Amino acid sequence: MSRPQSPAPSVSQGTFTRAILDAGQPVPEGLLDPEGRPAGRRFSVYRNNVAVSLTEALATAFPVIEKLIGEENFKAVAGVFLRRYPPDSPLMMFYGQQMPAFLEGFEPLKHLGYLPDVARLEIALRESYHAADATPVPPEALQALPPDRLMAARLRLAPALRLVRSRWPVASIWHFNMSEGAPKPPANGENALVTRPGFDPQIIALPPGGGAFIAALLAGESFGAALDAASGAVEGFDLTAVLGLLIQGGAIASIEEGPPA
C-alpha cells in the first residue's frame, strides 16, 4: 500500500456515532474499503447492526405494544425512539425506560391513550423479573399479630412487587394480548399489581381500593394508615382479598414493628 501524501483524516467516535444514528449524514471521511475507496455500504453494516439490535431489544421489552400497533408500526416507532433515546447503559434488559413518556408525546399514536400505561406495565414486568429475591413471610404471620400491633406495623413488600395505577384497563389489556382465551378488557381503569412468586412475574387487576392500599404500603405507611387510605378511597374495601393476593404472590417480605428505620 502506498502512503498517503497528506496526513490521513482521523475519525472521532463522535463523528462515527452521529453518522450511525443519522443515515442522512455522509459516511465519515477516513473510512475505507481495501482498495482505499470510501467505505460506503461497509459503514452501513454498523448503522444496521445498531438499529436492528436496539429495535429487537425494544420489541423484547414491549411485546404488547408491538402487538397493539403491529410489527411494522412498532419498527417505525422504535426507529424514532432509539435515535432520540439511545441506551444510557449497557444493561439492555432495562432499555426503554423513557418509552411511556415518549408515547405520551408521540403525535401519530396519541389516539391510543392507553399505550403509555401498557408500556409502564411492561417495564414493571421486566423490573420484577430481574429484581432481588426475597423470602416471603409465612401466610399465617399476619394473623399471628394482635390487631393493634398489626395496625401499627409496616409491611415491607418484596423487591419484585410493582404497582401500575391506570385510568385504563391496563392489566386486562395485557392479558387479552398475551394470555390465550383472556376476556376482552372492560371499560374501567385498573390498578395492576405485579408480583413474582418464584421466578415468573404475574399481573393481577386489584379490587377497588387495592391500589391506594398498596401505594400507601410502598410509601412506608403503617398497615392502619394504608387501610384508612383504601377505605377512604372506596366504599367496602375488601382487605382480605388484597392481602390474599399479596400472600399468594409471595409479596410480603417482612412485617416490621416499632418506629420506622
Add this chain to the structure above:
Amino acid sequence: MLDATPRRFDALPNRPGVGYKPQHFAEIMEDPGPVDWLEIHAENYMGAGGRPIAQLRHLAERFPISVHGVGLSIGGEAPLDAEHLARLRQLLGWLNPASFSEHLAWSTHDSHFFNDLLPLPYTEATLARVCAHIDQVQEAVGRRMLLENPSTYLAFAESQIPETEFLAEIAARTGCGLLFDVNNVFVSATNQKTDPYSYIDAFPLHLVGEIHLGGHDEDEDDHGAPLLIDSHGCEVVDPVWEMYRYTLQKGGAKPSLIEWDNDVPEWPVLAAEAARADALLAEVPA
C-alpha cells in the same frame, strides 16, 4: 481442603464450550454431551436476582464459566463507565468464573451505549488508550482478562499498526491474554482482502486462552466484493473449521467456544457444533 475459599474451576478446560442460552438450561443440566464449559454475556447477569442469577448459580456449580463482557467499551475515547466496571467487579466477585474476556472495540460514546462492537483505528494513541483501560479493568476486577480480536468491515485511513501486532503489544504492555475468534479472522480477512492464514501465523497463539467459533452472514459491498457480517446466527462454515484445525495444530489445544447468539437453534444442533470442535480437539494433545 485447607483453603477456605476453594475455586472449583480455576481455568477453562481445553475442551468444547457453548454460549449459554436459558432455553437450553434443562438439556444442559441433563446431558451436556461434548460441552464441558459455558460462556455467558456479563451484562445479562447484572440484574439483582430472579431466574437468570439462580440459573447461573446452578450452572456454576457444575461447569467452568467464562464471563464474556460486551459492554465495557475498552476502545472508547472516554474514560470507562465506572458504574459498569463496579457491576462487573461485583459479578466476577461472587461468581469467581474460570475466565473473563472482553473485546477490542468500543460501544459507548457520550454516555450512550450502541449495543454493537464498533471498530477503532490502530495507532499509537489508540494503543495507549486501550492499554490504560485494560490496566484499569484488571486492577478493578483483580484478575487477568482476555481480549478478543474483532470482525471488521472497513479500514481506517489513519491506522498504522497491523492488528496482530496491535494485540500482541497490548498483551505485552498489560499482561492480558487473548481470545482468538477464528470466524472473526475469516470475516475480517475476507472483508479486508488479506490472507487469514498469514493472520494466524502472525498471531501470538501462546497468549491465547480461548477460541471462538461462530457463524456469519454474506453480503456485498458497493463494488460487488464479498462483505461478510459477524452474526452468530448459523453454523460455522467449513473454511473456518479448516482454519481452526490449523490453529490447533500450530498453537495446541485450547478452550473452544461455539458462539450462537441469534436465531438460537435447538440444543442438539448446538451440541453437534460442539461435537465438531471436539473431533478436531481430539487430533491434538490435550
